[in-house]
Amino acid sequence: MSSKATIVDVARECGLSQATVARVLNGQKEIQVKEKTRKRVLSAARKIGYERNALAANFRRQKTKNIAISIADLTNPFFPELIKGVQNKIREYGYSIVQLNNEWNPKIEQDNFKYIIQSRLDGAIISPSHPRANLKILKQLPIVLLTNSNEFSGYDTIANDSKGGMNLALERLFELGHRNIALLTGGSMMTAGSSWRLQTMKNFCSNRNIPFSEDLCIKCDMSVSSLESFSQARAAMRKFLNKDTPATAIFASNDILALAALHVANEKGIKVPDELSIIGMDGILSGEISYPTLTTVEKNRSQIGSLAAKSLIEKIESPHEWQTKKIILPCKLIERSSSGPVRGKK
Amino acid sequence: MSSKATIVDVARECGLSQATVARVLNGQKEIQVKEKTRKRVLSAARKIGYERNALAANFRRQKTKNIAISIADLTNPFFPELIKGVQNKIREYGYSIVQLNNEWNPKIEQDNFKYIIQSRLDGAIISPSHPRANLKILKQLPIVLLTNSNEFSGYDTIANDSKGGMNLALERLFELGHRNIALLTGGSMMTAGSSWRLQTMKNFCSNRNIPFSEDLCIKCDMSVSSLESFSQARAAMRKFLNKDTPATAIFASNDILALAALHVANEKGIKVPDELSIIGMDGILSGEISYPTLTTVEKNRSQIGSLAAKSLIEKIESPHEWQTKKIILPCKLIERSSSGPVRGKK
DNA sequence: TAATAAAATGATAACGTTATCAAAATCAAG
DNA sequence: CTTGATTTTGATAACGTTATCATTTTATTA
Incomplete structure (x- = not known):
């Protein structure tokens, strides 16, 4: 039967x-x-x-040998590789993954957290949808956060040093002679990270004594699907390039935005990198196969996933002898063909 | 406490x-x-x-309200969108996803199947790693397969009409004047699909009375990570283009391969589409942002995911009154900038 | 208001494993 | 062979919910 x-x-x-x-x-x-x-x-x-x-x-046993991975959007190319890193690591320990998406919706995210608790999952790897995400309900659970925001002081976190990575790119652009660097980034202050990016940019510019104004800040929406994000970034870029901008380089908060910028540049016949340098961040596949290939600040997502998984499982299996751990991995600047020395403008 | x-x-x-x-x-x-x-x-x-x-x-209750999704490789851009489709649909019904990857390894796949059974998941959506994947252990479980291979006769399946989609592309290339069309595809007969692709190609050529030889078949490995697949396809393409080939067009089994072909063409200074037309399959994001943008045979992954989820849940919740269902969705040819009428060769 | 029907609540037995402790079997040493 | 130590096996009580009845309370009708 x-x-x-x-x-x-x-x-x-x-x-x-x-x-x-x-x-x-x-x-x-x-x-x-x-x-x-x-x-x-x-x-x-x-x-x-x-x-x-x-x-x-x-x-x-009141244990599931399951852990949750809570992210905003699986179609964001940042995550699959990270999850794969987690997957490969936890397989060694006999754990499985319950995959939870929240579509950047804090309400869904909260429901997912509740689900994690009620299902008695053994732990969770969480990419908070925004810097003030409410983690209260998870307080008894072993979790690792994928963030370097300092909003989450009591928690284990692991992330790349995005700020350092951004500076890597900016310094390199400066070295190449760029003095008018635009920032293409998410506009909403709700989104984790967009405010520190602006701050990092301002700091860099004042350190190097080069100008930065709101005009050099191209805002779009990062808290949406990649496709939408790409399309919004293109619109923002078109608008930006229509103004006779002094920018000779663009730093984009992620590769999708950078590729959008690249796309618009190609569309407008602006030569990259001769007339405009573009640097992205993440190191996704699309950037390796774009034309020209994308210079980017790489984050090793698979490594992050693997380390997060290791950390989490250690925490699950020896909850005593545990102290809060904050891991920050360096980024790596990968220079491909979308960046170069400053030359004339059109 | x-x-x-x-x-x-x-x-x-x-x-x-x-x-x-x-x-x-x-x-x-x-x-x-x-x-x-x-x-x-x-x-x-x-x-x-x-x-x-x-x-x-x-x-x-001996029920989990969890379903499994078993795929080969999450970093294959085909899957995240599909999973998202599943996710959005099952949320309506209060189900969650357990995500299982097998890295194209039948042994891991079998372990995953065992896990599904032992965890008493309510059902599973499965993309078989190869055409003779052993599903015996799942026989009592409601499952939906993501395939249109006729190897799986007793099972519910849902997939795009890849064969029809491939013909769409080939017919269009013929219409554009192409008479020497190369096929860029997986080489191993273990891989689901690579043999029917070759067969479809042969059929098309004999129907249209145009030549097809093994020389026009560019083989690489599809059963690996996207990155590896991309790199192998590039190598195969370089080799192919070094021979003075008569091909004026290439049909690739998926967009990653097509983008690899595009990459090599750009690298070699071969003008696409003037000297070489390239058509891919799937409709992934990278193809929308490549240069030139990629003509492709689109599969609506989100729709597949959503339909698979709906089918599965109906099956779970009313196991009686169920009859085997095979859904085949048409593909859609999206003409972008990597294909055009045949002109001179270099 | 009594008799009856209907709605609301209560008592209790599963579900199939793991964990604890007790009992039996085996082994080692005198 | 006995005795005591050790290994191996057995009996049984949880775990926290849901499902099935039985019982009590409330509503309806004559």
């Missing part, structure tokens, strides 16, 4: 107690059971087609 | 039976409980911070 064989059925079949059967089938170590009985159990289990009921086991 | 409040604690707190409390907190319909007691329960639950233990509930 539809109802599966249980441990009791196996016990009956082989004439041993269910305790012994359990030890053979689901016991942790190979210890404490005779080879002969082990075989007796296994053949009985195979005979009646026993499949472990993880539901019952999870319930009994 | 770490141990959470249970339904019994709530019952004690509000002086009602646990049955009544259960009815209020987890009961399906709003029926059969007085407004007054409902409030009494809810306030008690809130007071002692009760969170439903889904582990216990799932165990008792």
Whole structure:
């Protein structure tokens, strides 16, 4: 029938107690059971087609060997590779992933958190949808946040040094002679990160004593799907390039935005990098196959995923002896063909 | 403490039976409980911070409200959008996704299937890693396969009409005057689909009475990560273009391969589409932002995901009155800038 | 108001595993 | 062979919910 064989059925079949059967089938170590009985159990289990009921086991132990990954949008090319990194790491430990998207919607995000708690998942890797995301409900749970925002002081976090990475790009542009650098970034202050980007830009400009005005800030929406983000960035870029801008270079907050800028430049016949240098951030595949290929500040997402997973599992499996850990990985500037020394404008 | 409040604690707190409390907190319909007691329960639950233990509930009902999605590789840009489609649909029904990757490894895939069974997930959406993937273990489970291979005759399947889509592209290229069309595709016969592609190509050529030889078949590996696939395809393309080939057009099995071809063409100074037309398949983001933009045979992944989810949930929730369903969605040719009429060769 | 029907609540037995402790079997040493 | 230590097995109580009844309360009707 539809109802599966249980441990009791196996016990009956082989004439041993269910305790012994359990030890053979689901016991942790190979210890404490005779080879002969082990075989007796296994053949009985195979005979009646026993499949472990993880539901019952999870319930009994109040553990699931599942962890959540909460992100905004899976179609954002940043995440799949990160998740893959997590996946590969946790497989070693026998965990699985429950994948939760929130579409940048804090309400859905909150529902997802509630789901995590109610499903008694063992832990969670969370990319907060915004800098003040409400994590209260998760306070008893081992979690690792994918952010370097200082809003999350009590939590374990892991992220790339985006600020440092941004400076890497800006310094390189300065070195190449650029003095009018535009910033293409998300406009909403709700979005994690957009305000520090503006601040980093201002700091850089004042340090280097070069001008920065609101005119050099191209705002669009990052808290939407990649496609929408791309299309909005293009619109913003068109508008920006229609004004006779002094910018000789653009730093974009992520590769999608950078590729949008590149697209518009191609469309308008502006030569990249001769007339305009463009640097993105993340290091997604699209940037490796664009024309020209995209200079970018790379974040090693697979590494982040892997480290986040490792951290989380250590935290899950030895909750004592744990102290809050903040990991910040350096970014790497990958110079491809969308950036170069400043030359004349059209 | 770490141990959470249970339904019994709530019952004690509000002086009602646990049955009544259960009815209020987890009961399906709003029926059969007085407004007054409902409030009494809810306030008690809130007071002692009760969170439903889904582990216990799932165990008792032998249902998880979780479905699996089994794919080869999440970083393949084909899948995230598909999963998003699934995600958005199942949210309506209160289900969640357990995400399983197999890295094209049948052994991992089989382990994942076992996991699905043992975790008593309610159903699964499966993209088989190869045409003879062993689904035996899943036979009692509601599943929907993402394939149009006829190897899976007893199963519900849903996929785009790839063959038809491929013909769409080939016919269009023929119409544009192309008579020497190369096929860029996966080389291994293990890979789902690569043999029918070759067959479709041969059929088309013999129908249209144009030549096709092994020389016009550029083989690389599709059963690897996108990045690797891209790089292998580039190598194959370089080799192909070094021979003085008569091809004026290339049809690639997916957009990654097509973009690799485009990349090599750009690299070699071959003008696309003037000297070489390239058409891909899938409709991924990278193809919209490449230069030139990529003509492609689009598969609506989000729609597939959504339909697969709907099908699966219907099957889960009314297992009777179900008959095997095979859905084949048409592809759509999207003509962008990488294809055009045949002209002179270099 | 009594008798009956209907609605609301209560008592309790599963679900299948793991964990704990007790009992039995085996082994080692005198 | 006994005794004691050690290994192996067995009996049984949870885990927290849902589902099935039985019971009580409330509503309806004569």
